[in-house]
Amino acid sequence: MPPYPDAQLAAVARQHGVDPSELREVPGGVANRAFTLGDALFLRISRPGYESDLHKEFLVVPTARAAGVLTPEIITYDPTRTVLDTPYLITRRIHGTEPTTLPKTLAQQLATLHHLHQPPAQPANATQAVCSVGVDGLGGLPEDGWGDPWGTVEELVDRGYIDPGTATWLSGWFTRLAEQIEVDGPKVLIHGDVAAHNLLVGPTNDLRALIDWGDAAWAPPATDFAKLPLTQVADLIPDYLNHTHSPTTEHELAAATLWFHLSWALSKLPATPWPNQRHWTAPTTSRLLNLLHFFTTTPPPPWSDLV
Incomplete structure (x- = not known):
């Protein structure tokens, strides 16, 4: 009922x-x-x-x-x-449909959103005005970071999901990625769930709306590329960078995006299966299989240099 x-x-x-x-x-x-x-x-x-x-x-x-x-x-x-x-x-109400391919102008829209940087921390005794427009009113949003993938790998060994040799290889991969990422870089306003079910497009695949902001946060820009398949991300990032003023290179952004895909894929392994969900990442192994598929189909540079 x-x-x-x-x-x-x-x-x-x-x-x-x-x-x-x-x-x-x-x-x-x-x-x-x-x-x-x-x-x-x-x-x-x-x-x-x-x-x-x-x-x-x-x-x-x-x-x-x-x-x-x-x-x-x-x-x-x-x-x-x-x-x-x-x-x-x-x-x-925005009339549109869920896209089946990468929508036009999505890269530009994400670049526009990521121009909104996290405001500086206020002193403990400062009075903050709360407003509905402008980032000063969003200081209370959650702040997401890079996580601890090395800890995730250790836990997976302890729980019997992966063997020690594989753990050593994975930990080394994260260490190499960390050397290519600006972990102390600025955090931006992210949507947090950029996936097909939260996009509406018109008849010619033109993006009409990005919906459902319940996962919005201050986070590294790469976080917003973590819920799209890597084949789409590889096409999206060059266009995205053409619309930003960031000094970040395609190699750096690809490394950061791969960090989240791999880290979240490993974190999902022990999860209880949740069938009949629309999102491609809902099954516990989908992210890892997407990584396997992507890196075995000759990905373009700089992705081919990140393994």
């Missing part, structure tokens, strides 16, 4: 001038239930435990839009639990 009675959803629809008969649920969604409200609006209702993700979206979306990122305008955010017993958010 749905957790929200039809009467409550009908009340939300009527508040926004939509006849309840035009309300349709969209399947899928881990953090939220989603509904179309006619042709013009889109409703997302937080599932239990994910309320902070919806609040984060409320904070991040205006900043991203002000920077020029294509993402739907927020119409209403209601955390009061007076109409529904959980927070909900309504945006403009």
